[in-house]
Amino acid sequence: MAGQSRKTKGAFLPGNSTVELRDVEIPAPGHGQVIIKVKSSTICGSDIRAIYHEHLGKGAEAYQNVVAGHEPCGQIVECGPGMKRFKEGDRVIVYHISGCGVCNDCRRGYMISCTSEHRAAYGWQRDGGMCEYLLADEKDLIYLPDQLTYTDGAQVACGFGTVYEGLEKIGISGNDQVLVTGLGPVGLAACMLSKALGASRVVGTDVSEERCKIAKEKGLVDEVFVSGPDALEKAMAASNGFGYEKAIDCSGNTHARQLCVRAARKWGKVALVGEGGTMELNPSPDMIHDQVTIYGSWVTSTWRMEELVERLVRWGIHPEDLVTHRFTLDQADKAYELMASGKCGKVAVVFDEEIK
Template sequence: MRAVVFEKFHTFPSLTEVEKPVPGAGEVLLKVAGSGACHSDVAIYNEFDEGAPGAQNPPFVLGHEVSGWVEEVGPGVEGFAQGEAHLVYGPIGCGHCKACSRGQDTYCENAATMPYLATGIGRDGGMAEYVVVPARNLVPLGDADPVDAAPLSDAALTPYHAIKNSLPNLSGGGRFALVIGLGGLGQIAVQILTALTGATVIATDMKEDAMRRAEANGAITVAGGEGQVERIREITGGRGVDAAFDFVGATPTIKTAQASMAQMGRLTVVGIAGGVTEWSFFATPYESTITNTYWGTIEELHEVVAMYRKGQIRPDVERYSLDEALEAYRKLESGQLSGRAVVVPHQS
């Protein structure tokens, strides 16, 4: 079968022939419906160095945002029918520590001993015609479109987890939420905030078209650049925002979020651009919090799928054939994508 393979550090992936996988004990073979191209993939092949923290050794098939139809089940697997559509929960932990027991494989206590982090991150992923995944990691989609659902497993789950952790800050009247960075995750974050809270959602980006899409989903937008923080604080009546979500994670965006915070506010840095910041007692709103999150739990992915099936969240998807997969990654690298690129291996 054909697949997009990460073969060497600091080297663009290849579209090549690999052996079709066979499900082992406790595993399911999926015929891939869709696989989202994520900036984390670019980091895997373009930014990480061999041996660096988080680096996963090649070769392996990319693709950690995956949906598909059950094709075959391995020994000991029951309860799945051929042709059923499922979404893949990407993270794979040891399965027996406290974190894994609560479905939070992202924080597996034995991650250092695992041979991979997730489907598509160290283990063969979904940028292929077929993929094998643990049966435990499948979330049923019912009759929902599995292609458009593919990005939910990261681009929706990641902001959902961050927002859910911040719900106490957004409970009550007159609350404000700030979304910085209106790429795939930021756009869905606006939708989640609108669906789960009564907060006024302020969204900011440098791209005009991205801000228009956020406005269509209920956000008030503020353009990046000079006067950005002043405008944000003006919208809040000078008080600042109760919860901020930085989906970039660069030093300037973190500082923008910090300068926009209210007392007792919460800033969650979700983006992994590697930014740093400073803290000082008198320059920081009292009892405000700066934290970070990584992905989410499988239970939360079930909740995300429920929101998707109810029409509360809808990823902005651009579909590509497998032949066009490398072009999708080139566009992702150069910032040319306006939506989430989803590779559809079996599209006619």
């Protein structure tokens, strides 16, 4: 970046359902750090839930008035000293939590679970990807192969990585009918990955007609229905009355979570990845008598992200296919407003890419 201005624009979320573009200094990279020219940065539902409307996050989700965006992908344009693997010109995904690197969770690759005071998530406690340039630590980077686009890569760390972790915990194969509740971007990813992993049938549901329509039009589900008071009846009918070997909730809604558990087949497995909300169950009939297992799953690890990237290429699938709207950085306010409406698929803010 020699000779270039060290200032750029970044998007901030003041917590009143608006976006502010402010001048941002581009720092020089320190030891083991890089400057990434961001190519694509997608919007996550957790940004809407905990930051955009109101700063509700505590602890790991406490927003510290930094550049927003924890789903960035781009190309390294400057390296600090002490680099061990990556170099200028490399295409990279950013694992969105920068952990301390030395605790047990970090050493397992699960920096999401790091509880050190040194933990800082991009877009939450340190500057994120809604900016033309991003300072990142080398340890947080995942290589992006040429077969994947930058908008593919932007979704890997959070949305697709989160789903992949949950699906790996419950295990998906051709033996399984899979129920997906909540068809926002994470739920759509769950449908896409369930198909890639070989599920024999995927059924989806959401309270939003628009999102049900997206899932059907993109060929991600074998059957889809709008949730209502008769959701369990519809779900069971869609499984030919057998129930589901595997179910995954991506909504965070108690009724959707209950549906996953109650529509599960005997010995079924359920993964909960949707954040927030509650879940009311009657353990004996809902879980104990039918031997149902429920897994909680929070984001993923760096090693599993690398595995997912390799498999996306092998399967020939593209997370970018879930993007329904693209905006430029100066349109970030419209991008967040649309994402908050819940009437879309994935929303991306793109740099140096064609707006479709």
